[in-house]
Amino acid sequence: MLSKKTKYALHALTYLSKHKEKGAILIQEISQEYGISHKFLENILLELKKAGFLGSKKGKGGGYYLIKEAKDVPLSTVIRMLDGPIALLPCVSLNYYEPCEECHDQATCGLNKVMAQVRDETLKILSMKSLQDIVQEEW
C-alpha cells in the first residue's frame, strides 16, 4: 500500500495543478482541502520542492506552485521518491535493487520471475500515467 505521505503528495500535486492559475497556494489551503495535518504536509511539500517538482515563495502572498508540466510528472516518479521501491521484492527493484538474503540463486528463483512480471505490469501503468491524467480524470 502507498503510505499516507505519498497519497497526500499526489493529492497536493493534483490540487496545485488544478489551481495553477491562482499562482502561489498556501500549505494551509491544501491541508484544509484534504484534512491533512498542516505540519505533515509542510514536510511533504518541501520534499517535492527539493526534488524539483514545486517552487515556492516565502512571506505574505507566498505559497507553493507547480514548476513542472503535469504531463511531465509520472506517478511512478512521485511514488518512488516518497515510498521507495515499486517492486514487491528488493531483488526485482529497478531503482532500489538489493539481493534477497534468504535466496540461494536469484537466477533460478521462481518468485523472482513472477515478481519481475508484476513489476513490469505495474510500471507499465504508473510510468505511463502522469499527474495530468489524474487531473483530467477528475475534471
Add this chain to the structure above:
Amino acid sequence: MLSKKTKYALHALTYLSKHKEKGAILIQEISQEYGISHKFLENILLELKKAGFLGSKKGKGGGYYLIKEAKDVPLSTVIRMLDGPIALLPCVSLNYYEPCEECHDQATCGLNKVMAQVRDETLKILSMKSLQDIVQEEW
C-alpha cells in the same frame, strides 16, 4: 514490498512442495535451508496450517507437509493472508476495502481509477500464478 514473513512463507511452501515425497519435514530443515530464524518460521508455518494449507505431525518423525495441491495455492491467497491488501490504496482493495479518509468522492477520484487498474493487472498475475508455477520455474 512483501514482508519477510510472506517471502519466507512462499519459500517454505515451495520447499514443502518440492520435497513432498519426504513426508513430514522439520521446521529446522526449512529454516536452515533459507537461513531463517527457527522460531519466526514456526509462527509462519502455524499460520499456514491454520489457514488450511499445511498439515503437521507432532513428536519424533513429525514436521509439516503440504495438504493442498500446489496448483490450488494461488500466490495472491498467500500474500493476502500474511500481508493483507494487494492493492496500493485501501479504496481499491477487493478484500480489505476501506475508504480513504482524505478523499472527497471516491467516484471521481483520479488516483482511485489508476490504482484500480494497477490492482487488476497485479491480480491478473498473482491469482493466475500458483505455487506450482514457482516450483516448476525452479526445476
Add this chain to the structure above:
DNA sequence: ATTTAGTCTATATATTTGATAGGTTTTGTA
C-alpha cells in the same frame, strides 16, 4: 519414561510511519 517436535501465548526489540514543536529566514506592506 524419555525424547522429539509441533502448539500456544506472551513479550521483547527494531524499524517505519505519521505527526508535532519551535525557532529561522524571507518577503510584502503599512
Add this chain to the structure above:
DNA sequence: TACAAAACCTATCAAATATATAGACTAAAT
C-alpha cells in the same frame, strides 16, 4: 523600517507494525 505572514529547517515524539525470542504445554514415537 517595523511588523506580520508564510515558507524553511531540524529535531523529536508517539504510535503502529514488523521481526524476533522465550518458555511452558501437548502429542507422538520408541
